[in-house]
Amino acid sequence: MSRLSVFLGALHFGPPAPPTPMPHVIAEPCIATKDASCVEVCPVDCIHPTKGEGSFAGATQLYIDPATCIDCGLCVDECPVRAIFPQDDLPEEWKKYIQINADHYTK
Numbered sequence: 001m002s003r004l005s006v007f008l009g010a011l012h013f014g015p016p017a018p019p020t021p022m023p024h025v026i027a028e029p030c031i032a033t034k035d036a037s038c039v040e041v042c043p044v045d046c047i048h049p050t051k052g053e054g055s056f057a058g059a060t061q062l063y064i065d066p067a068t069c070i071d072c073g074l075c076v077d078e079c080p081v082r083a084i085f086p087q088d089d090l091p092e093e094w095k096k097y098i099q100i101n102a103d104h105y106t107k
């Protein structure tokens, strides 16, 4: 294949699309644990409520803001009960937590 055809092909198809962000989600094991270890490592402060917020004591669990999460994965190994998953890796029975996490930031 000539350089010209490679160049023209690149013009036709354009560069590959960037990967779609896949926010992380906090699921059921957080309930009753809620130790906030994940909050400490999140570089963009997208896990709430934090222990410093008034709503922490009454919160059922912590939640990840899908609009802010940069999908770095740092929080996953911090969780002592393995409650955090990339959205696409959530076990089927916990898929509802995608909406539960998002709702915390929209209601």
Ligand code: SF4
Pocket: 024, 041, 042, 043, 044, 045, 046, 047, 064, 068, 069, 070, 071, 072, 073, 074, 075, 076
């Ligand atoms: S994946 Fe990264 S950005 Fe998203 S909640 Fe976890 S630590 Fe924060």
Ligand code: SF4
Pocket: 026, 029, 030, 031, 033, 034, 035, 036, 037, 038, 039, 062, 078, 079, 080, 081, 082, 083, 084
């Ligand atoms: S580290 Fe796990 S259990 Fe602790 S608050 Fe975060 S998600 Fe919940």
